[in-house]
Amino acid sequence: MTVESFFGAVEALLTAETMFWLLAGVIVGIIVGGLPGLGPPLGMAIILPLTLPLDPANAIILLVGVYSGSMYGGSIAAILINTPGVSSSAATMFDGYPMSQQGRAATALAISATASAFAGLFTITALILFSPALIEMVLAVGTPERFLVAILGLAMITVVTRGSFAKGILAGVAGLLVTTVGIAPMSLDQRYSETMYLYDGIDFVAVLIGLFAIAEMMKLAGQEGGIAKGEVTIDRAGVTEGITSTLKHPITVFKSANIGMIVGAIPGAGATVSNFVAYSEAVRSSNDPDSFGSGNEVGVIASEASNNGTVAGSLVPAISFGIPGSSSTAVLIGGLLMHDLRPGPSMFDPSGELTLTYTMLLALLVGNVVILIFGLSAVTQLGYLTKIDTDYIIPMVVVLSFLGTYALRINPIDILTVIVFGVIGFYMVRYNYSVIAFVLGVVLGDIAEENLYTALQLSDGSYMIFVNPLEYGRWISLFLSILIAALLFGPFIKRWWEDWQSA
């Protein structure tokens, strides 16, 4: 059945319409990623409402195309103007920009395109090959465990993201609280619906657009710079050198792609972390660590291979349990939900959406080929993206955000939601509250509540189902509960233990 689903996915992908949306997604992604200040979550959030008229498969393919394309696109601004188009390309600046200053911009961009594409191809292939085992694992997990996995994801985000523990948890819990407005899942009660415009709850698409588009535009409006001041010279002759350089470092590509994939699967860590981890590893294992930071090609390879490798990794918790590994996968989950696709076992069920899951993975595979071809052929034109002033970008992003949100349901609350969550998102990031945890809460709320509700029904309302395997026979639940407790209380217990030891 799995093989049938796989070939069904190949057939679905190889239609002209699907290929068109994939191509469009990757190219839009490269452009969005290349514009300084914009990034994958913003690009995907704006595109999200526009996918409504499309069938679910094409909508998801468009979104993953934007995701994959913008991961590569982020390196363009990082290399050419020392401003990462996306935070996940921050490490690319360290060596990419010095290369650009040395007149080797084309080489750096070609390295970026080839390393991104090769890493993407490798990790997606690995994910497809690993998928039968993943399917077994996901289908073995029951309702109480799915609730605990959601809480585990939230706990991991608060631990991985920096800053106060309480701030991280507050962000996640507040996100979950947002989803309690409207019809309760399972019992169908109306909650907090003071006006009829809230009967369907607070639209998560509006929340995502507010958090990623409006908050980001408010931030951009307060920033100076980020636009190419002078003429950036990109000589096509460096392209071959870039390709050769990547091919000469297969171990760096392989290692960084793996780092990206593993770190990407950790909720909240995402490409920003994997980018730095892979770069640090490249420096550590180099014979000439001092050359990093002044135009070492290996630095660009490591950074770019890792951030595209992250895409595959972050999809694992996203489609398996609905837990986004990053902001971009949070929007992707939003896209799945918008098209009535539930992340979880049904995405791996051959009689459910397994074909769509494979189509999505294969689309990413083809998307990386598109990145390679487009990235290499358009090297000399990519510099134009860095010259577009944010004064033009900001109003157009706001306009697209408002139009996209309002056109979805013609619900005035949605516009208000966009603005309110835009302002909240702006200040949350400004004061170090994890927006990813908040988004996770918003995306996960219904799924978590539904699983909690079903789990409590199984246990006649007793929370012991999560911690008492002797009575309920759910050992995975106990393991997950211990893991959550260890993540949340481990650092404090460790400190107490150290204090006690030293005393």
Added chain:
Amino acid sequence: MEQDDTVGSIADRARAPLETVLGERPTMEHVLLVLFLVVGVYMYQGASEFAPDAQTFPRLMAGGTAVLAFLLLARNHLTVVAPLVGAGLGAYLAYDGATTFLADGGGLVSLVAGVGLLVAVVGFRERFGEAVESFVAEPMQVMGDKETTEAPTADETEREEPPADEADPEAAADQTSSDEESESAAMYVYEIDDPKGPVVTGLLCVGYMLLTFTIGMLYATPIFVIAWTLWVRMNVIRAVALTVLSFVTAYLFYDLIQDDIAEGWLTGWELPAPDDLLGLWIHAGDLLQWGVMLG
């Protein structure tokens, strides 16, 4: 002595008591936390009206939001406040668990958690306060170096913190953001060069929304863009081009996706669409004639 009645001094006088209560200068973060606290309390209270099955999740989340927001607001007084909050929460959980247990045999987890919390607070009051303080205020990081996760000593804290009246909260926020941006790969934070930019963008968005509710989004869109181009003092030709582009975008949404965007939700007004206006051109000659006659 003459009273200084400037806006700044009035704001300073209003801020002083807040500063005493919070133990630090009030910033927009406190506004955000008060928002979370108020929403959390309101939603916790409101959840009691729902059917039992529908109230568990919102009560847990609203309660969590309110308690965490309160703890963050009181972060400078946690050694005193945390044991009180802990005792209150413990007593509530124990009472709730006990009554449920007596009624239907459930609520054991709540009872045990409540009693455990009470014992922890009563038996280890100082330790509890310190633990909550580190939970709320200290950076915790699994994927980071040790120094950055260590709590600053009291001496360091005193040395590093500028006097309240000298510190500019917004600048301090920027400084914090900037420092953490350079240190952290896991957290994405901003640097703001011009604080007016975000405020004006936010206000223009509110204006855009109000216009949308009045005359519909089709025509509100170019007006918003014109207002933006005026704010950034954009070159006229580029401003016109951007406005036209925004209007074309809005028109495509109107024509292809949803024509209801042209109607003002509050007023019910729907201004004539561009194609209707174009239709009026056939009367242009008549209008001109009337104009000449009237003239």
